[in-house]
Amino acid sequence: MNLTIYNTLTRKKEVFKPINEPNVGLYVCGPTVYGDPHLGHARPAITFDILFRLLKHLDYKVRYVRNVTDVGHLESDADEGEDKIAKKARLDQLEPMEIAQRYTIRYHDAMKMLNTLPPSIEPRASGHIIEQIELIKKILKNGFAYESNGSIYFDVEKYHEKYNYGKLSGRVIEDMISSTRKLDGQDEKRNSIDFALWKKANPEHIMRWPSPWSIGFPGWHLECSAMSTKYLGEPFDIHGGGMDLVFPHHECEIAQSVAANGKEAVRYWMHNNMITINGQKMGKSLGNFITLEELFEGNHKMLTQAYSPMTIKLFILQAHYRSTLDFSNEALQAAEKGLSRLFAAARLLTKIKPSANSTVNVNELWEKAYTALCDDLNSPIALATIFDWVRIINSLSEGKETITQADLKTLKSTFNTLVFDILGLANEQLADTKHTNLAGNLMEMILNIRLQAKANKDFATSDKIRDDLAKLGVTVKDRKDGFDWEI
Numbered sequence: 001m002n003l004t005i006y007n008t009l010t011r012k013k014e015v016f017k018p019i020n021e022p023n024v025g026l027y028v029c030g031p032t033v034y035g036d037p038h039l040g041h042a043r044p045a046i047t048f049d050i051l052f053r054l055l056k057h058l059d060y061k062v063r064y065v066r067n068v069t070d071v072g073h074l075e076s077d078a079d080e081g082e083d084k085i086a087k088k089a090r091l092d093q094l095e096p097m098e099i100a101q102r103y104t105i106r107y108h109d110a111m112k113m114l115n116t117l118p119p120s121i122e123p124r125a126s127g128h129i130i131e132q133i134e135l136i137k138k139i140l141k142n143g144f145a146y147e148s149n150g151s152i153y154f155d156v157e158k159y160h161e162k163y164n165y166g167k168l169s170g171r172v173i174e175d176m177i178s179s180t181r182k183l184d185g186q187d188e189k190r191n192s193i194d195f196a197l198w199k200k201a202n203p204e205h206i207m208r209w210p211s212p213w214s215i216g217f218p219g220w221h222l223e224c225s226a227m228s229t230k231y232l233g234e235p236f237d238i239h240g241g242g243m244d245l246v247f248p249h250h251e252c253e254i255a256q257s258v259a260a261n262g263k264e265a266v267r268y269w270m271h272n273n274m275i276t277i278n279g280q281k282m283g284k285s286l287g288n289f290i291t292l293e294e295l296f297e298g299n300h301k302m303l304t305q306a307y308s309p310m311t312i313k314l315f316i317l318q319a320h321y322r323s324t325l326d327f328s329n330e331a332l333q334a335a336e337k338g339l340s341r342l343f344a345a346a347r348l349l350t351k352i353k354p355s356a357n358s359t360v361n362v363n364e365l366w367e368k369a370y371t372a373l374c375d376d377l378n379s380p381i382a383l384a385t386i387f388d389w390v391r392i393i394n395s396l397s398e399g400k401e402t403i404t405q406a407d408l409k410t411l412k413s414t415f416n417t418l419v420f421d422i423l424g425l426a427n428e429q430l431a432d433t434k435h436t437n438l439a440g441n442l443m444e445m446i447l448n449i450r451l452q453a454k455a456n457k458d459f460a461t462s463d464k465i466r467d468d469l470a471k472l473g474v475t476v477k478d479r480k481d482g483f484d485w486e487i
């Protein structure tokens with residue numbers, strides 16, 4: 001089946017054709033690791049996880065690269081303010097790399113709870129300073145950057161004379177110039193829309209590296225240009241990220257690649273839309289900033305309860321990734337109900353008895369749902385189809401519809417492939433039951449060994465088992481007909 005994806009650059013849906021079939025290069029902008037992962041991190045991670053899973057299902061060999069920004073992301077997009085990680089390090093009196101490490105681990109934990117697959121490579125900006133310096137040298141050599149007081153800036157106007165700055169975001173360069181503040185003559189930049197490729201470090205700036213121009217640090221946009229092409233080649237297939245990164249981050253990435261190599265590095269640009277909370281943009285100043293941990297624990301004044309990672313995931317997948325998505329308790333509670341119906345259907349499927357003939361057409365589920373997913377990741381249509389089948393599975397279990405052995409086998413594998421393999425919804429309840437059953441069986445096994453030891457008058461062993469279990473918080477009660485236990 002063909003996969004079509006909406007390309008932000010051409011503003012239309014295109015049939016996906018890999019540059020070097022069967023290999024596919026996928027690059028997604030990862031987190032700047034200076035705070036707890038929040039709702040805004042969940043949507044791109046889940047969107048591109050589905051893409052990664054679907055591409056693999058389509059038999060492509062996918063290299064999925066997602067970076068970790070641990071240097072160079074300043075507080076303001078206008079190359080001003082402190083480095084976000086250095087600032088957090090200063091406030092917490094820690095090394096910047098301790099901050100990066102702490103929040104990278106928290107990000108990974110949250111992504112694992114959301115059951116997203118880890119990327120093939122997860123490069124860090126601070127580990128690729130040499131590559132970034134080499135890229136700056138190329139851009140300087142081609143005349144699209146200039147040095148100013150030890151810093152290097154990208155010359156946007158000069159670039160725009162030959163190429164098209166604004167092609168991705170649709171912004172017009174004249175408007176951008178008039179809407180940014182006027183330079184006062186003291187500024188290092190020639191033009192307010194120029195952006196930093198290298199910044200000379202102030203004496204108080206902690207993260208610093210030597211370069212031909214000064215001791216300093218790279219501009220934020222540079223890392224993704226350098227690392228994507230290092231690991232995926234040039235050009236590569238798909239570059240993804242949140243819509244908030246289209247400008248300036250991705251616009252600048254395009255300019256950097258074209259200025260360095262005379263050609264674009266990316267074939268398809270994909271962007272997920274933003275999340276709002278009760279209709280408002282999420283922001284620390286608005287008091288509606290919710291971390292994933294707060295969501296999973298229900299620990300935020302805007303939340304009436306906790307929501308499981310899979311509830312969040314199902315909720316995100318019920319909207320198309322290019323639509324806005326509004327979070328509210330009501331919407332999340334509806335998703336929670338949907339999730340338990342979905343998992344109940346998965347359990348029912350294992351118990352349905354086959355009949356001599358089928359009154360349902362099992363091929364319909366795969367055809368409709370898979371076609372929708374291959375149509376620019378239309379997860380809401382795929383899920384609507386899956387929920388139609390949740391109803392059908394209920395009818396089958398009640399005997400209102402019938403299914404043959406062969407059809408049942410097809411239905412089980414289709415349902416599981418769609419729900420668990422491609423949409424990546426892990427069955428939290430099933431996993432729990434599995435663990436509970438295993439623990440129960442292990443207890444029976446251990447206590448039977450103890451019973452045998454007692455029968456053999458080996459009281460040392462039987463007492464040891466009882467005492468060791470007590471240390472684990474398990475109380476064993478001897479009964480005439482055997483044993484009982486409780487935690």
Ligand code: ZN
Nearest residue numbers: 029030224249
């Ligand atoms: Zn990036």
